[in-house]
Amino acid sequence: MSRIRDKFSELKSRNEKALIAYAMAGYPNDKETVSIVQSLVKGGADIIEIGLPFSDPLADGPVIQSASFHSLQKGMNPERFLNIVKKIRSKTDVPLVLMTYANLLYSRGYDKFISTVKKAGIDGIILPDMAIEEADQYLDVIRKNNMDAIFLISPNTSEERIRRIAKASTGFVYLVSTYGTTGGTQQKFQQYTHDAIKNAKKILEEKIPLGVGFGVNNADQARSILQTGADAIIVASAFLRLIAETPKAKIQGKITSFAKSLKKATILE
Amino acid sequence: MKLAYPKDGKFGEFGGRFIPETLVPAVEELEEAYLRFKDDKEFRQELDYYLREYAGRPTPLYFAKNLTEFVGGARIYLKREDLLHGGAHKINNTLGQGLLAKRMKKKRIIAETGAGQHGVATAMACSALGLQSEVYMGYKDTQRQRLNVFRMKLLGTKVHPVKGGTQTLKDAINEAIRDWITNVNTTYYLLGSAVGPHPYPVMVRDFQAVIGDEILSQMKELKNKSPDSVVACVGGGSNAIGTFYPLVDEDTTMFGVEAGGEGIKTEHHSATLSSGSKGILHGMLTYLLQDKHGQIKDTHSIAAGLDYPGVGPEHSYFKDSKRVKYDTVSDGDAVHAFLALSKYEGIIPALESSHAVAYAIKLAKKMSKSETIVVTLSGRGDKDVEVVEKYMSENVKNSR
Numbered sequence: 001m002s003r004i005r006d007k008f009s010e011l012k013s014r015n016e017k018a019l020i021a022y023a024m025a026g027y028p029n030d031k032e033t034v035s036i037v038q039s040l041v042k043g044g045a046d047i048i049e050i051g052l053p054f055s056d057p058l059a060d061g062p063v064i065q066s067a068s069f070h071s072l073q074k075g076m077n078p079e080r081f082l083n084i085v086k087k088i089r090s091k092t093d094v095p096l097v098l099m100t101y102a103n104l105l106y107s108r109g110y111d112k113f114i115s116t117v118k119k120a121g122i123d124g125i126i127l128p129d130m131a132i133e134e135a136d137q138y139l140d141v142i143r144k145n146n147m148d149a150i151f152l153i154s155p156n157t158s159e160e161r162i163r164r165i166a167k168a169s170t171g172f173v174y175l176v177s178t179y180g181t182t183g184g185t186q187q188k189f190q191q192y193t194h195d196a197i198k199n200a201k202k203i204l205e206e207k208i209p210l211g212v213g214f215g216v217n218n219a220d221q222a223r224s225i226l227q228t229g230a231d232a233i234i235v236a237s238a239f240l241r242l243i244a245e246t247p248k249a250k251i252q253g254k255i256t257s258f259a260k261s262l263k264k265a266t267i268l269e
Numbered sequence: 270m271k272l273a274y275p276k277d278g279k280f281g282e283f284g285g286r287f288i289p290e291t292l293v294p295a296v297e298e299l300e301e302a303y304l305r306f307k308d309d310k311e312f313r314q315e316l317d318y319y320l321r322e323y324a325g326r327p328t329p330l331y332f333a334k335n336l337t338e339f340v341g342g343a344r345i346y347l348k349r350e351d352l353l354h355g356g357a358h359k360i361n362n363t364l365g366q367g368l369l370a371k372r373m374k375k376k377r378i379i380a381e382t383g384a385g386q387h388g389v390a391t392a393m394a395c396s397a398l399g400l401q402s403e404v405y406m407g408y409k410d411t412q413r414q415r416l417n418v419f420r421m422k423l424l425g426t427k428v429h430p431v432k433g434g435t436q437t438l439k440d441a442i443n444e445a446i447r448d449w450i451t452n453v454n455t456t457y458y459l460l461g462s463a464v465g466p467h468p469y470p471v472m473v474r475d476f477q478a479v480i481g482d483e484i485l486s487q488m489k490e491l492k493n494k495s496p497d498s499v500v501a502c503v504g505g506g507s508n509a510i511g512t513f514y515p516l517v518d519e520d521t522t523m524f525g526v527e528a529g530g531e532g533i534k535t536e537h538h539s540a541t542l543s544s545g546s547k548g549i550l551h552g553m554l555t556y557l558l559q560d561k562h563g564q565i566k567d568t569h570s571i572a573a574g575l576d577y578p579g580v581g582p583e584h585s586y587f588k589d590s591k592r593v594k595y596d597t598v599s600d601g602d603a604v605h606a607f608l609a610l611s612k613y614e615g616i617i618p619a620l621e622s623s624h625a626v627a628y629a630i631k632l633a634k635k636m637s638k639s640e641t642i643v644v645t646l647s648g649r650g651d652k653d654v655e656v657v658e659k660y661m662s663e664n665v666k667n668s669r
Contacts, residue, residue, distance in 0.1 A: 055564040056434065056550060058443045059289045059450065065433055077562045102287055103549040107563030129287045129549070133277065154291040156453065161293070176291060180451040 003095035003123045004148050004171040007046055008209045008231065017226050017266040020211055021045035021259055022099070022236030024064070025052055025081045026071030028243060032251070034087045036243070039252040041094050043259025046266075048088070049126065049234065052081050052100040059128040061183030063237040063244075078108065082120045089121030097124040097150060097171070102138075110141040124148030124171045132165050139168060150174050150211075155196035162203045172209040172232060175200050177216065177225070183237030184215025194228045201229040223265040235262060270592055271517045272583070274304075278467020281589065284582035286466040288552045291450050295458075300468045302373045307475065316368055323397055324353050324360045326479065330487040330643065335613040336630070343497070343636035345629055348484055348645045350508065351618065357648030358480060358508045359390035359461060365476035366459045367394040375457035378402040381445040383410055383438035383504065384574035384621065385417025386648055387461030392424035402459075403427045405444045409436035410573050416652055435567050438504075438577045442551050462505025463581035466552030470510075470581050477511025484643050485515055492641060495519040498632060501645040502526045502624040503595065504539065504575035506584045508647035513593055514583075522594070525584060526628040528570030529597030537569035541580040542588050542595040555582045571600040571660060572620035574648075598624040604660055606630060607650060619648035620656065 011018055021040040025033050037048050053068035053076055060068070085096065098117055105113045105127070114125070124147055130138060132151060142149045148171030153162050155176070166173055177193045178184055193212075200210050212225050213234025222233045239255060246254045278284045286296065306312040320326040328349045337345045350358035363380075370378055378400050382388030388404040395402035404421055408430040411418050421428050434440035442465075449458045463473040481499075488496045499516060501509035503525040513523050530538030538544070541556050548557040550565060558566040558578040570576045587593040598606075603620055606627035611617045618626055622645070629644045636642065650657075 056439065056443055058446045058551075061447070062433075069434070072564060101549075103557075103559070103565075104563040106554070107546070107548045107559060128289050129552070131286050131288055131290070131293060134285050134287055134554075152290045154289075154293075156294045157290055158294070165290075176289075179291060179453055181447050 002148055002171065003093070004047060004097070007095050008172070011046060015268045017230070017268065018046040018209070018211070018232035019044060019259065019263045019266050020047040020049055020232050020234040022049040022051060022234070022239055024067045024071055024240060025050055025084050026074055026076035027067040027240065029074065030080055030084055033084050035252055036255060037088050038091060039255040040259050041092050043256040044263030045094070045259050047095045047097060049097045049099050049236065050085065052078065052098060052104060054101040054104060057101060059181055061181035061237065063183040063240050067240050078104070078113070082116065085117065085120040085122060095123045096121055097126055098122045099126040102127050102130045105138065110138050114141045114145050114147065118145045118147055122147070124150050126150045126152070126174060128152055132168055135168065152176055153200060155179065155192055159203055162200060166204050166208055169208060172211045173200070173204060174234065175210055175212045177212050177214045180214065182214050185217060186215055187218065188221060189225060193225065197225060197228045197230050219261045219265045222262055226266060233262065233266065270590065274471060278471065280583045280586035283553070283555050283585040284467055284470055285554050286552060287549045287554065288466045289450060291453055295449065295453050296466050296468070298373070302369055303468055303472050306369060306372055312368065312372070316365055319364045319397070320361065320479065324364060326353070327483050328352050330484060333614050336610065337633070339613055340630050340633045342633035342638065343640040343642045344638070345633055346641060346643045347616070348480060348512070348643055350480060351616070351622065351646045351649035355386070355390045355393050356651065357386040357390065357619065358477060358511065359387045360393060361479055361511070362461065362473050362476040362507060363387070363390040363394035363459060367398045367400060370400060370457035370459065371398055373457065375455065376401055377452065377456045378459050379405065379445050379448050379456055380459045380461060381405045381438065381441035382461065383441070383576060384572065384652065385410065385414040385421065386574060388421050388426065388428070389417055389424065391459055391461070392421045392426035395426070396424050403429060405429045405431050405441040405448070407435070407437040407441045408432045410438065413656060414573055414652060437568070437573070439565065439579070462507040463510045463583065464505045464551055464553060464579060470553065470583055473507050474510045474514055474583060477507050478514050480508065480511040480645060481513060481515030484512065485519065488641065488643065495521050496643040497636070497640040498522045498524065498642045499645070500524045500526060500625045500629045500632065500642060502575060502621050502647060503542065503580060503584060504528070504577045504621065505579070506581040508645050510581055510583055512645045513587065517592060523592065524628060524632065525593050525595045526624045527595060527597045528572060528575035528624060529599040530569040532599060533597055538597070539568040539570045539575050539577060540597045541578060542584060543597050550579045553582050555585045556580055556588070571603060571656065572624065574619070574621040575624065596628065598627040600660070602627040604657055607653070607657055616646070617650035618646055619650045620653045622647045623650070
């Protein structure tokens with residue numbers, strides 16, 4: 001029923017955890033977005049998070065901000081986004097999670113937006129500025145469309161709130177690793193991140209998987225948070241940085257090999 | 270109609286709290302502190318002390334006799350917020366929030382600024398109250414309001430020019446929010462307008478309501494009744510909401526004036542309520558200037574303080590409930606009003622406030638000589654003389 005849930009069960013049976021990898025629609029362009037997703041999957045990404053850029057991405061650091069700006073400058077819009085998703089869907093059955101901001105859904109109307117992206121092949125949605133208190137209407141439409149609503153929690157989220165958020169979430173719960181925006185470049189996470197993972201796992205138990213993102217940028221770091229108990233690592237800015245730094249001809253190969261190195265960290269010995 | 274403390278920060282459907290999860294404990298802590306102190310006797314006394322002794326309250330309600338005679342209609346009164354310390358109404362809010370931050374034991378204050386007035390008022394309040402402040406300001410705004418950048422530096426504040434996005438107020442707010450997310454445990458975000466997630470719109474309004482409270486009591490003393498009309502400019506809308514809120518249940522017609530820029534049929538304006546649509550930005554549901562896909566549009570106004578694609582949620586509520594009439598004034602008409610008030614009254618108004626003056630001039634002509642209009646003169650225009658000089662020289666050139 002849910003591609004995301006099925007993926008987590010399938011991985012569990014293989015004693016693996018999940019690599020969730022990000023691509024920004026329209027970065028560096030529409031056509032390459034499709035190839036990038038294919039390269040991520042080839043490298044072992046289990047779930048793809050695909051970004052629809054917003055003009056004011058206030059939870060994002062400089063890397064996603066600049067990719068958003070680039071993509072919007074080149075005319076990214078929901079119609080083009082849907083075409084990209086349809087192309088990806090025609091090539092792979094990988095679970096696809098849309099990451100964007102609340103206004104893009106609200107301004108079009110939750111019903112219209114959500115049913116359209118569902119039809120194109122999106123399985124779940126992440127909205128970093130959709131607080132649970134404001135989500136009733138959004139959740140009704142998500143449920144009606146049999147999609148997953150992935151909410152975020154943070155190291156400072158109270159136990160009571162984590163329970164409430166977990167109850168509303170399907171697919172997985174997204175733990176923000178650190179105080180800050182996306183794209184942190186730290187080599188190692190501080191103790192409070194590990195504490196937050198342990199705390200969240202204790203509360204969520206095995207009812208819903210826990211993904212950890214924001215600043216996950218290398219395999220050692222990924223391994224350490226998975227060892228602490230996370231069920232998935234979410235890597236976004238690190239891939240965009242790689243795209244920005246790599247000559248065009250080598251992008252796909254580099255992405256696959258970076259994804260491979262991260263995927264290796266998710267395979268338990 | 271008066272919503273003293275709306276549940277969940279909802280003014281009808283507007284407002285609320287659309288924020289990243291990391292900020293939830295911070296706004297909850299803020300709300301708790303605000304509810305605890307807003308009616309606390311000692312807090313009120315300390316705030317009143319600073320408003321009176323430091324900021325210079327109460328401000329006069331000045332009868333603009335010459336302007337009234339020149340226009341030949343209703344009697345025009347100016348609520349002189351421009352006479353406050355720092356030269357704008359912003360200090361009402363920064364002293365209030367500064368005192369609250371102190372009680373919350375937060376030592377590091379961050380703020381955003383458009384024209385620089387809120388940045389200056391933050392720097393002043395923090396300096397007076399012994400707090401550290403850092404201010405985010407769009408790069409474009411740092412260029413057109415250089416004087417205020419220097420003032421903030423003099424006052425001991427670090428100014429961060431923001432080069433992302435449109436390099437104006439909305440991007441300064443984005444960047445301040447990002448700083449807040451990063452330093453959430455130690456930092457107080459001192460928002461300058463009646464925008465953002467709950468409880469900011471209510472709290473900023475309450476700190477600015479001193480404007481409307483004074484207008485009401487001063488007008489009652491003068492005329493034994495509330496004013497027939499009030500006019501205030503609306504960017505984010507803090508001086509306007511502070512003017513309107515205490516008068517909501519009075520028999521007063523209220524006008525909010527937005528920046529019409531080069532005309533609301535063009536792409537160059539900031540008339541959010543007059544031509545926008547509902548959406549979610551900066552933690553609130555409100556009217557926004559956005560394209561058909563929900564991307565926030567670039568805005569324009571000759572007045573940097575009005576150059577914002579959103580508006581306080583209570584204004585959206587007053588628009589839909591028709592309690593306030595929102596209209597626009599163009600760059601050109603604002604400059605004319607700037608010149609007229611300078612010439613006839615010897616008062617140089619901020620370009621933001623000039624929008625309200627321009628509207629009042631039009632309105633007064635349609636009203637009888639026995640009626641009264643109060644214009645909230647939210648700030649003084651010293652900061653704008655360069656911009657006006659440039660505008661005039663360019664427009665003389667164009668008309669040749």
